[in-house]
Amino acid sequence: METQPFKIVEVRFLAPDVKLFRILAPRIARKQQPGQFVILRVHENGERIPLTIAESNPTDGTVTIIVQGIGKTTKHLNTLNAGDTILDVVGPLGKASHIEKFGTCVVIGGGVGTAIAYPTAKALHQAGNHVIAIIGGRTKQLVILENEAREVSDELFITTDDGSYGTKGLVIDPLKKMIADGRKIDLVLAIGPIPMMRAVAEVTRPLGIKTVVSLNPIMVDGTGMCGGCRVHVGGKSQFACVDGPEFDAHQVDFAGLTKRNALYRDMEKHSLVEFEQHRCKLSEAK
Amino acid sequence: MATNPLPPKARTAIPRQHMPEQEAAERAHNFSEVNLGFNFDITKQEALRCLACANPKCTDGCPVGVKVKDFIELILKGDYLAAAAKVREDDVLPAITGRVCPQEDQCEGACIMSKKFGPVGIGYLERFVADYERQTGKIGLPQNAPPTGKKVAIVGSGPAGLSAAGDLIQKGHNVRVFEALHEIGGVLVYGIPEFRLPKEIVRQEVENMKKMGVEFETNVVVGKTVTVDELLNEEGYSAVLVATGAGLPQFLGVPGEDLCGVYSANEFLTRVNLMKAYKFPEYDEPIYDCRGKNVAVVGGGNTAMDAIRSALRLGAKNAYVIYRRSETEMPARVEEVKHAKEEGIQFLLLNNPVEFLGDDRGWLRAASVIKMELGPADESGRRRPVPIKGSEYELPLDVAVIAVGTSSNPLVQSTTPDLKTRKGGYIEANTDTLKTSKPGVFAAGDIVTGGATVILAMGAGRKAAKAIDDYLCTGTW
Ligand SMILES: Cc1cc2nc3c(=O)[nH]c(=O)nc-3n(C[C@H](O)[C@H](O)[C@H](O)COP(=O)(O)OP(=O)(O)OC[C@H]3O[C@@H](n4cnc5c(N)ncnc54)[C@H](O)[C@@H]3O)c2cc1C
Ligand SMILES: Cc1cc2nc3c(=O)[nH]c(=O)nc-3n(C[C@H](O)[C@H](O)[C@H](O)COP(=O)(O)OP(=O)(O)OC[C@H]3O[C@@H](n4cnc5c(N)ncnc54)[C@H](O)[C@@H]3O)c2cc1C
Ligand code: SF4
Ligand code: SF4
Ligand code: FES
Numbered sequence: 001m002e003t004q005p006f007k008i009v010e011v012r013f014l015a016p017d018v019k020l021f022r023i024l025a026p027r028i029a030r031k032q033q034p035g036q037f038v039i040l041r042v043h044e045n046g047e048r049i050p051l052t053i054a055e056s057n058p059t060d061g062t063v064t065i066i067v068q069g070i071g072k073t074t075k076h077l078n079t080l081n082a083g084d085t086i087l088d089v090v091g092p093l094g095k096a097s098h099i100e101k102f103g104t105c106v107v108i109g110g111g112v113g114t115a116i117a118y119p120t121a122k123a124l125h126q127a128g129n130h131v132i133a134i135i136g137g138r139t140k141q142l143v144i145l146e147n148e149a150r151e152v153s154d155e156l157f158i159t160t161d162d163g164s165y166g167t168k169g170l171v172i173d174p175l176k177k178m179i180a181d182g183r184k185i186d187l188v189l190a191i192g193p194i195p196m197m198r199a200v201a202e203v204t205r206p207l208g209i210k211t212v213v214s215l216n217p218i219m220v221d222g223t224g225m226c227g228g229c230r231v232h233v234g235g236k237s238q239f240a241c242v243d244g245p246e247f248d249a250h251q252v253d254f255a256g257l258t259k260r261n262a263l264y265r266d267m268e269k270h271s272l273v274e275f276e277q278h279r280c281k282l283s284e285a286k
Numbered sequence: 287m288a289t290n291p292l293p294p295k296a297r298t299a300i301p302r303q304h305m306p307e308q309e310a311a312e313r314a315h316n317f318s319e320v321n322l323g324f325n326f327d328i329t330k331q332e333a334l335r336c337l338a339c340a341n342p343k344c345t346d347g348c349p350v351g352v353k354v355k356d357f358i359e360l361i362l363k364g365d366y367l368a369a370a371a372k373v374r375e376d377d378v379l380p381a382i383t384g385r386v387c388p389q390e391d392q393c394e395g396a397c398i399m400s401k402k403f404g405p406v407g408i409g410y411l412e413r414f415v416a417d418y419e420r421q422t423g424k425i426g427l428p429q430n431a432p433p434t435g436k437k438v439a440i441v442g443s444g445p446a447g448l449s450a451a452g453d454l455i456q457k458g459h460n461v462r463v464f465e466a467l468h469e470i471g472g473v474l475v476y477g478i479p480e481f482r483l484p485k486e487i488v489r490q491e492v493e494n495m496k497k498m499g500v501e502f503e504t505n506v507v508v509g510k511t512v513t514v515d516e517l518l519n520e521e522g523y524s525a526v527l528v529a530t531g532a533g534l535p536q537f538l539g540v541p542g543e544d545l546c547g548v549y550s551a552n553e554f555l556t557r558v559n560l561m562k563a564y565k566f567p568e569y570d571e572p573i574y575d576c577r578g579k580n581v582a583v584v585g586g587g588n589t590a591m592d593a594i595r596s597a598l599r600l601g602a603k604n605a606y607v608i609y610r611r612s613e614t615e616m617p618a619r620v621e622e623v624k625h626a627k628e629e630g631i632q633f634l635l636l637n638n639p640v641e642f643l644g645d646d647r648g649w650l651r652a653a654s655v656i657k658m659e660l661g662p663a664d665e666s667g668r669r670r671p672v673p674i675k676g677s678e679y680e681l682p683l684d685v686a687v688i689a690v691g692t693s694s695n696p697l698v699q700s701t702t703p704d705l706k707t708r709k710g711g712y713i714e715a716n717t718d719t720l721k722t723s724k725p726g727v728f729a730a731g732d733i734v735t736g737g738a739t740v741i742l743a744m745g746a747g748r749k750a751a752k753a754i755d756d757y758l759c760t761g762t763w
Contacts, residue, residue, distance in 0.1 A: 027511050027512060028511065030513060031510070031512070043467060047561070048468075048561070064459060087468070088468040088504070088505050089505060090466065090468075090505040090506070090507060090511070091507075091510065091511065092510060092511070093507065093510060135291055186328065199612065220469065220553060220556055220557065220561070221466070221556065222507075223466050223507055223533075223697060224511075224534055224694065224695055224697065225533040225534065225535070225552055225556070226531075226552045226553035226698075227535040227537070227549075227550040227552065227553055228549070228550070228553040229543060232544060237537065237543075237544065242697070248620065255648075256544055256648070259545075259546055259647065259648030259649075
């Protein structure tokens, strides 16, 4: 008997290019804690990519992931439907988020970062924290999980860069305002593009507000074996897949992370172009 | 011995036979196997060289005691299948060990012929009979004992885990191997490249085990997906063998090691082998483009040779090995060093990088390398390299691969609190029974010894299998 491919039982688009998948993976569903992720490989010739587990249901054995199609693998994944399978899914990987009653927690999700932040926000809420959620995106269609965010927060702010929805501006703006208003904040969790997390860290640093970010370096195995996910935190090299992915934002070397993530940009573009051409051919064939 | 018609003098007069191989210039650009294997004639010539010693040193030199003299005798009789079966009595992965054992330190190093005439090519002969067996498809799969109803979990599918699984299934136990990655084989599939060990061979061994009834579950990281305690208490396993290898990469700890273009050997080789980046863009895994680039590996072991020769095959213009000692101290197999040189790998011996230098985008552009000289011997008996003051120079590089050893992965140990470890996080296990401090749990291979060899891991796996069988039958720890 061998490991069977993992079956997709439900899919739903949350925004254009952002798709939710419920996948049958009983072992992972049983063990998952907020903040953990899976690494999956769609097919035999595929790349291994990390994705956060948004939710899990130990009873029916499913885990939920939310995928933003940005490159070849994620776009391919987003073409799959209920009944299709994913060849490999391994997890739950990474350390679970540290959850306790902090007091007032501001959870900031930029773009698909909202999906990554959601399980932790929910856990913080359940632990009795006053959760203020700030979610945003470039434009209205890219704001995802609004209802879910509302459910797990006591206050919700929505921002868009172009003002097409919520307040015009960046996700960091409401945080800045709260700080200027003198609101007491005990914890900030910021997940999104690197420049956004970096900016949040700079805002909270002078005030010494505990700030946590979830880092997304390139990963291969997710078990500490390759060292490809190494990030500089507190002057030390750490492996995001086993020591993280959440780290103290004030200790993170964001500049280094930005550079390392650009490592395969040329080849990723190549893959994507190939994939899109292939997809065109496929649809022509139909 | 009756089968060898030659008197001893005539045997020693036959020169050691050469292994046919792909031309260096050609193989430097492909991932096909370098060594092509003996044909029947060469095999016979080489087998004729064996003196059939009354007290065969070769067997003493082999960590698992392969009955070399006997299998060579069977080769001379022309009964290659029997010869393969003879090897299999002690070595369950002969096609693999014949290719990757450091024979010069083991069987061949001990062979009586080695001093004056060159050792008998034991590894080549072992490979021949194993390949013959595989190609004829007549692998005599042993009969399993009647089912015992006991379940054994094996964590990790490298040579230690595989060999234990093979032995335990024969004893009639239910055996399930849990593997963190998506492929079975450990270092044999993610580390050692295709040009040295075709993956087809490993796959065939795994197929044999499946036919015998071993179950494999990939994508399970024990310690994360399930713990050792859960396997014992909730999933009904009576014993667990931890065979997780020594997979954690070590870095040099010099400035600039986090630059883009600096990899651990594990990452580099995993991308090339496991994710088949050498077939990019057919496979999606990107590996930093080596075409026309300057690539260096730091280290002098098998891993270093595998990485740099892979880089060469990916199109590197200059491929360097930077090693801080001299060639005599290099731990790599002699044959690999020879092959590497023939292929045009440049060896910067008694050199050591002290810093990696980047450009303004954070990409590697060069290494600052210092020259070394050999000082007095250290604890290991090897002469200690000492830096020569002021000898630093800049070596332009686009890619650097760090291959200076590995250490233990803590995932299992840290989630199994009553499992005792020793320095470096390796699991403490009895040398004979491989029992750990935790009842029902055994450990074998690199996770006990630190990075060693395929044959040692295999030998340990088999020892553990025997002890596990005893434990399951007697029920006493
Ligand atoms: C711990 C963790 C959790 C994540 N959770 C989610 C999630 O819940 N939902 C989601 O949509 N995305 C998530 N990501 C990001 C996701 O892994 C990447 O978007 C994906 O790997 C891109 O692959 P691609 O082939 O589609 O795009 P590519 O064309 O390969 O890459 C596009 C961009 O993604 C980045 N990237 C590429 N490969 C990786 C990799 N292996 N790991 C991280 N980043 C990479 C690159 O910097 C590149 O700029 C997470 C990443 C990490 C590390
Ligand atoms: C590049 C390279 C070249 C080498 N060349 C040679 C050579 O030529 N000759 C030679 O004799 N030796 C060589 N070696 C050494 C040899 O490969 C190892 O000593 C041997 O493979 C150790 O076997 P093992 O079974 O203990 O572990 P491994 O082969 O390391 O296998 C361990 C397995 O356990 C899995 N695992 C780890 N943690 C977990 C977990 N928590 N849950 C589930 N699974 C887990 C790993 O993914 C891996 O598949 C080489 C090593 C490397 C890296
Ligand atoms: S297993 Fe290795 S050491 Fe033993 S005889 Fe075979 S090649 Fe030699
Ligand atoms: S030591 Fe050498 S010559 Fe003697 S039996 Fe072994 S292989 Fe033959
Ligand atoms: S992904 Fe390989 S060590 Fe983290």
